[in-house]
Amino acid sequence: MSLKIHHLLGLEGVSAADIRLILDTAVSFKEILARKIPKVPTLRGTTVVNLFYEPSTRTRLSFELAEKRLSADTVNFTTSGSSVAKGESLKDTVWNIEAMKIDIIVIRHSASGAPHYLASCCKSTVINAGDGAHEHPTQGLLDMFTIKEKYGKLEDLKIVIVGDIKHSRVARSNIWGLLTMGAKVAVCGPPTLLPVEMEKFGVKVYDDLDEALRGADIVNVLRLQKERQKGGLLPSLREYSRYYGITRDRLDLLNENFTIMHPGPMNRGVEISSEVAEGPYSVILPQVTNGVAVRMAVLYLLSGGKGKVDEE
Amino acid sequence: MKNNIILAGGKIVDPVTGYFGPANVFISDGKIEKVEKRKKDKITGRNVIKLDGKIVCPGFIDMHVHLREPGDEDKETIISGSEAAAAGGFTSIACMPNTRPPLDNAGAIEYVNNRALMAPVKVYPVGALTVGQKGETLTEMMEMSACGAVAFSDDGSGVQNNDLMRRALEYSRTCGTPIISHCEYSDLAASGVMHEGFISSKLGMKGISAVAEELMVMREIMLASLTQARVHIAHVSTAGSVDLIRKAKRAKVPVTAEATPHHFTLTDDLIQSFDTNLKVNPPLRTKKDIDAVIKGLADGAIDCIASDHAPHSIEDKELEFDYAPFGLIGLETTLGMVITRLINKKIISWVEAVERMSTAPARILDIPGGTLNEGEPADITVIDPDLEWTVNPDNFKSLSRNTPFAGWKLKGKAVMTIVDANIVYSTI
Numbered sequence: 001m002s003l004k005i006h007h008l009l010g011l012e013g014v015s016a017a018d019i020r021l022i023l024d025t026a027v028s029f030k031e032i033l034a035r036k037i038p039k040v041p042t043l044r045g046t047t048v049v050n051l052f053y054e055p056s057t058r059t060r061l062s063f064e065l066a067e068k069r070l071s072a073d074t075v076n077f078t079t080s081g082s083s084v085a086k087g088e089s090l091k092d093t094v095w096n097i098e099a100m101k102i103d104i105i106v107i108r109h110s111a112s113g114a115p116h117y118l119a120s121c122c123k124s125t126v127i128n129a130g131d132g133a134h135e136h137p138t139q140g141l142l143d144m145f146t147i148k149e150k151y152g153k154l155e156d157l158k159i160v161i162v163g164d165i166k167h168s169r170v171a172r173s174n175i176w177g178l179l180t181m182g183a184k185v186a187v188c189g190p191p192t193l194l195p196v197e198m199e200k201f202g203v204k205v206y207d208d209l210d211e212a213l214r215g216a217d218i219v220n221v222l223r224l225q226k227e228r229q230k231g232g233l234l235p236s237l238r239e240y241s242r243y244y245g246i247t248r249d250r251l252d253l254l255n256e257n258f259t260i261m262h263p264g265p266m267n268r269g270v271e272i273s274s275e276v277a278e279g280p281y282s283v284i285l286p287q288v289t290n291g292v293a294v295r296m297a298v299l300y301l302l303s304g305g306k307g308k309v310d311e312e
Numbered sequence: 313m314k315n316n317i318i319l320a321g322g323k324i325v326d327p328v329t330g331y332f333g334p335a336n337v338f339i340s341d342g343k344i345e346k347v348e349k350r351k352k353d354k355i356t357g358r359n360v361i362k363l364d365g366k367i368v369c370p371g372f373i374d375m376h377v378h379l380r381e382p383g384d385e386d387k388e389t390i391i392s393g394s395e396a397a398a399a400g401g402f403t404s405i406a407c408m409p410n411t412r413p414p415l416d417n418a419g420a421i422e423y424v425n426n427r428a429l430m431a432p433v434k435v436y437p438v439g440a441l442t443v444g445q446k447g448e449t450l451t452e453m454m455e456m457s458a459c460g461a462v463a464f465s466d467d468g469s470g471v472q473n474n475d476l477m478r479r480a481l482e483y484s485r486t487c488g489t490p491i492i493s494h495c496e497y498s499d500l501a502a503s504g505v506m507h508e509g510f511i512s513s514k515l516g517m518k519g520i521s522a523v524a525e526e527l528m529v530m531r532e533i534m535l536a537s538l539t540q541a542r543v544h545i546a547h548v549s550t551a552g553s554v555d556l557i558r559k560a561k562r563a564k565v566p567v568t569a570e571a572t573p574h575h576f577t578l579t580d581d582l583i584q585s586f587d588t589n590l591k592v593n594p595p596l597r598t599k600k601d602i603d604a605v606i607k608g609l610a611d612g613a614i615d616c617i618a619s620d621h622a623p624h625s626i627e628d629k630e631l632e633f634d635y636a637p638f639g640l641i642g643l644e645t646t647l648g649m650v651i652t653r654l655i656n657k658k659i660i661s662w663v664e665a666v667e668r669m670s671t672a673p674a675r676i677l678d679i680p681g682g683t684l685n686e687g688e689p690a691d692i693t694v695i696d697p698d699l700e701w702t703v704n705p706d707n708f709k710s711l712s713r714n715t716p717f718a719g720w721k722l723k724g725k726a727v728m729t730i731v732d733a734n735i736v737y738s739t740i
């Protein structure tokens with residue numbers, strides 16, 4: 001079995017078979033990561049560039065680690081702001097990269113569609129590490145991996161994504177992936193942080209948190225950027241945390257064996273209380289570990305790897 | 313006697329009489345001498361241009377064109393834009409004042425007039441409504457009007473200040489010229505880059521709501537009603553705007569409106585390709601809006617068709633969608649789109665199409681043209697309605713290439729453009 005997709009630009013439109021293959025392959029890589037020497041020669045001779053136009057320590061580190069564990073050669077290119085500000089167009093950057101004979105480009109960019117543009121004009125394989133508020137497919141995959149690890153399945157589970165849906169690429173990738181895999185997805189947040197026509201995604205939309213949480217299995221709590229309050233979308237952080245913060249007393253509304261997730265970095269006391277973040281039902285740290293395994297699976301499969309991890 | 317031509321063998325479209333049928337057009341002294349419905353005997357002679365199978369119309373007028381001179385001559389000049397217009401079948405164009413610097417004084421209007429002396433088509437400048445198009449101080453409209461400004465506008469963005477718009481409308485009565493309004497409240501548009509709807513939600517891009525346009529359309533209608541000055545709504549893009557304008561016309565408010573080919577053909581879901589040639593302001597809307605714009609063009613709620621030709625360089629457009637400038641070019645595709653998407657689909661007739669592209673803009677701007685009446689200037693567009701062609705930006709006369717229609721197969725094209733009896737473009 002190999003992937004149908006040639007790039008990982010988003011989870012919208014990616015088939016259940018492809019998602020299943022990535023998640024299953026990640027299981028093997030997670031086993032490898034638990035070994036004494038957590039490294040395989042699988043991608044020896046493959047060159048990966050991490051092209052980060054937006055600061056992101058976590059995702060970049062996770063990708064870098066995944067690449068190193070696979071023995072790939074890696075190059076980092078980090079810059080803040082748009083390519084315009086830097087005085088070089090994305091296209092010129094691509095040309096340079098092509099000239100350097102890079103196999104895989106991992107790109108994080110503040111503009112939606114930047115990875116799609118790259119994929120359309122260069123020969124390398126492109127992996128989207130987050131584009132604007134559009135998609136963050138490896139985060140979606142690692143969230144699904146984490147859920148599946150605990151429940152053994154994705155179908156029919158009820159997941160609620162809470163918070164700033166409007167500006168969240170994590171929310172979008174989660175929605176597409178989970179719906180494809182047969183889960184039931186709801187979103188909840190103040191209407192000013194919900195994109196318009198949200199129902200058309202195929203999800204339930206709530207602005208009342210208690211109503212949204214009732215009978216849910218998993219809560220994925222999104223980070224609230226403090227700028228949203230300054231941008232006039234919220235009256236105060238205090239009111240937000242009171243009405244949309246995930247606190248201990250709200251957990252009773254959830255199904256038995258519930259799970260709390262957060263893509264990080266957290267604003268403790270705003271969207272999630274410390275107590276909840278550190279509770280036994282929280283999988284926030286396993287999410288980080290799983291991120292490396294899932295990214296290894298994506299890199300490996302997009303390089304032409306088949307389902308069975310080939311260690312030599 | 314110079315330029316005596318007889319256009320023989322074609323069918324003419326005369327929106328004034330509603331006639332669409334065979335006739336010969338006699339041109340002398342730069343004017344239309346007469347139009348003669350054909351008799352049996354064939355006309356022959358040195359000055360006869362045989363146009364069998366062709367359609368002969370009063371010259372088309374595009375009342376919304378951005379030439380980039382002065383300031384951005386690498387994107388378009390008055391001459392290159394005029395050549396593009398001639399190739400697209402236009403005999404007159406009105407150029408918007410958002411150049412660098414803007415056309416906000418009589419000297420700037422004179423500059424355009426002088427540069428246009430060598431242009432193949434007639435170029436009518438639109439003056440800026442406010443100094444520097446900053447939306448603060450009114451320009452010297454009377455003097456600019458005396459120099460040839462045919463309308464006033466801060467096109468490129470909407471006039472945000474309500475009282476200023478009211479005063480501008482009042483003051484414009486001194487010139488009798490319309491004020492062309494680009495309707496968009498920028499606070500509601502909120503730095504959006506595309507239509508606000510399911511697609512913008514999916515792509516995570518900032519959206520421009522329909523209301524950002526409609527609220528200003530409503531304001532213009534109320535202010536036009538109050539001041540009894542003429543307001544022209546540029547590039548109508550939403551179903552709500554069409555409704556508001558239709559109702560205002562019923563109430564006899566002095567409002568007119570235009571629509572562009574991209575707003576009656578392209579929807580926001582195409583932006584999922586991230587093609588920056590689809591980034592335009594007002595943004596591409598939904599199927600429902602397209603249907604409403606088409607209905608408005610058919611029933612007359614929308615008076616005319618304009619291209620909103622907005623040239624940008626390849627470098628400017630080859631950016632991430634968020635950072636690319638708004639605008640697309642249309643002078644050389646508008647006619648093909650109208651024939652292919654409106655006439656051939658039986659949405660409007662040939663007579664109505666010519667009315668929307670010639671007679672109506674002439675009436676709105678109060679400039680010559682729009683008829684084949686005796687004694688009118690011989691501004692004429694000849695069309696081959698059966699010519700099938702593929703849009704290829706490499707063949708454009710325009711200096712820019714930013715069209716979303718590249719590769720489109722269209723039917724119908726201008727094959728000859730005549731301005732004041734001079735053949736300025738011909739492929740015959």
Ligand SMILES: [Zn+2]
Nearest residue numbers: 467468494546
């Ligand atoms: Zn405009």
